[in-house]
Amino acid sequence: MRxxxxxxxxxxxxxxxxxxxxxxxxxxxTGRVVDVSSVxxxxxxxxxxxxxxxxDIKGVAPKVGDTVTVHYTTGHHIYRADxxxxxxxxxxxxxxxxxx
Numbered sequence: 001m002r003x004x005x006x007x008x009x010x011x012x013x014x015x016x017x018x019x020x021x022x023x024x025x026x027x028x029x030t031g032r033v034v035d036v037s038s039v040x041x042x043x044x045x046x047x048x049x050x051x052x053x054x055x056d057i058k059g060v061a062p063k064v065g066d067t068v069t070v071h072y073t074t075g076h077h078i079y080r081a082d083x084x085x086x087x088x089x090x091x092x093x094x095x096x097x098x099x100x
Contacts, residue, residue, distance in 0.1 A: 026088060030069045032096075033062045041087075043070055052085045060090045067094040 029052075031045030040053050041062060052072050062068050071089040 026071050026073060027085075028069060028071050030093070031067070033064050033066045033068055036062065036064055041068075041070075041090075043068060050085055052087050054087045054090065057087050057090050060092065062090060062092050063095070065096040066092050067096065068092050 029043055029045050029048070029050055031043045031048075033041050034044045034049065035042035039055050040051050042049060042051050050070075050072075052070055069091045070087050072085045072087045074085050
């Protein structure tokens with residue numbers, strides 16, 4: 001009897017713990033693109049500057065100077081060199097970027 005109660009408690013803890021991890025909070029930043037690389041963009045909003053991984057975003061290629069709204073998650077980098085912030089959606093609000 002005691003053993004089955006402990007097993008049920010362990011299952012409940014695992015189920016609740018994995019549910020919390022599955023709910024990645026989506027954050028949003030609106031600002032100007034200040035740097036672009038093949039895997040990330042740097043967005044400046046006021047004094048806050050974020051490097052955001054854009055590898056999984058297809059079809060949107062913001063340029064330096066564009067004003068963008070980026071929806072992203074944080075703290076889930078795969079490789080140590082990757083930015084901690086991963087874009088889930090990018091919207092270019094105003095094109096003001098360079099014509100490179």
